[in-house]
Amino acid sequence: MAQKNSNAFISFFASVKLALFLLFILASTSIIGTLIPQKQPFEVYVEKYGANTARLFEMLYIPDMYNSWWFLGLLALFCINLIVCSIERIPNVWRMVKQDNLTTNPDRLSKMGLRKKINLEGSQEEACQKIESHLQQKGWKTTQRDKENGTLLFSQKGGWTRFGVYIVHTSILVILMGAIIGSPDIAKNIFNAPDFAFKGHIMLPETRDSDVVFSYANNARIPLGFTIRCDFFNIEYYSNGMPKDYLSKLTVLENGQEVLKTQIEVNEPLTYKGITFYQSSYKPYNDFIINLKNKDGLAHKSVVPASKQVSWPEGNVQYGIINVDSFREAVQRVKVWFSDGEGQPSVFWIEMGREALVQRHSGDYTFTAKQLYETGLQVAKDPGVWMVYLGCCLMLIGLVVAFFMSHRKIWAFVSQEEGKAYVLFAGSANKNKLGFSKIFEA
Numbered sequence: 001m002a003q004k005n006s007n008a009f010i011s012f013f014a015s016v017k018l019a020l021f022l023l024f025i026l027a028s029t030s031i032i033g034t035l036i037p038q039k040q041p042f043e044v045y046v047e048k049y050g051a052n053t054a055r056l057f058e059m060l061y062i063p064d065m066y067n068s069w070w071f072l073g074l075l076a077l078f079c080i081n082l083i084v085c086s087i088e089r090i091p092n093v094w095r096m097v098k099q100d101n102l103t104t105n106p107d108r109l110s111k112m113g114l115r116k117k118i119n120l121e122g123s124q125e126e127a128c129q130k131i132e133s134h135l136q137q138k139g140w141k142t143t144q145r146d147k148e149n150g151t152l153l154f155s156q157k158g159g160w161t162r163f164g165v166y167i168v169h170t171s172i173l174v175i176l177m178g179a180i181i182g183s184p185d186i187a188k189n190i191f192n193a194p195d196f197a198f199k200g201h202i203m204l205p206e207t208r209d210s211d212v213v214f215s216y217a218n219n220a221r222i223p224l225g226f227t228i229r230c231d232f233f234n235i236e237y238y239s240n241g242m243p244k245d246y247l248s249k250l251t252v253l254e255n256g257q258e259v260l261k262t263q264i265e266v267n268e269p270l271t272y273k274g275i276t277f278y279q280s281s282y283k284p285y286n287d288f289i290i291n292l293k294n295k296d297g298l299a300h301k302s303v304v305p306a307s308k309q310v311s312w313p314e315g316n317v318q319y320g321i322i323n324v325d326s327f328r329e330a331v332q333r334v335k336v337w338f339s340d341g342e343g344q345p346s347v348f349w350i351e352m353g354r355e356a357l358v359q360r361h362s363g364d365y366t367f368t369a370k371q372l373y374e375t376g377l378q379v380a381k382d383p384g385v386w387m388v389y390l391g392c393c394l395m396l397i398g399l400v401v402a403f404f405m406s407h408r409k410i411w412a413f414v415s416q417e418e419g420k421a422y423v424l425f426a427g428s429a430n431k432n433k434l435g436f437s438k439i440f441e442a
Contacts, residue, residue, distance in 0.1 A: 178387030281376030
């Protein structure tokens, strides 16, 4: 009775129907999870779908569907189905690949779909040598065995291709394992290590740095383990004032030392110690980055708001921005007030990023101004991503093997009749029989 129950259990989980059913359910629910925004505040769902529907979503865990118990349960059931199915069938496939095909009855060859009988000059032994040599030239390694009325030769190719479908099974399990390892919720709730895997964001003004990011899930602070600094942000605009392209120049610091300088833009991220920074957004300010030098080589850099006088004691000057000329969000030029305490102050317009030479009684100064921006970075750490990539490669290999390659077999039975050697060729393939028939004829 126990054996019967055990067989029923295995039959259920090894069922192809179960696999198709689970695939259909997972695909359907994934579409729902794609159409309905995930991890939004309850009020967002109330506003968009109504209070009753929003409460139903909460009951069914739709707002966080991919971490719900029922979706994870479906994935677990699908994994069990793949594992049991593979364990149940692989031994039979292995026996099929390793079976002794020289035990085949020669009478069976004459009933195969692919067969051809020819006669060769010479003895039976000479015919066997010719056939073996010919097949080996074509890449078919042969074995032979004497039978009652002749000699049977056999050769095969692609026996391992019968495992293609199980390569696909393995690839799916590897992909799911990679997704589990790289899940922020798994890292937080099961591993109790929020910094093991996360997805977050940070808004970083130019000249500022940070050693933390903020989780998308609950805005919690997540330590990076190093410091990231935005040195420079640049944006290009179309003639109508719309953003064309933007980039950030970033510096990575460890223990106060610069270890990496790089530039990122959309689709060209920075990855450091498994953490990837993507250029995602920006925010303009009404503040300006001022760079100032005097004739002696002294330099001064400061972030200055508009309409505020700033002093540079070392250079014995004061300056300020007294007017701004903008087009939409972009400042095109500013009007500067500049004084060294001798004579009338200098007042001049300067375009963003250009250098102005200010000639004063105390000497010459170079002055540049740039609008301050805040760069928006998406930050992700996914230690399972390489497993996902590996799984995708395995799946591609498995699909190619499963659909485009086949296990091909060729038999040749050589017999002696009335002083002549007769050869009966026969062949079979588990897939692509039309293609194999051309090979067989050749």
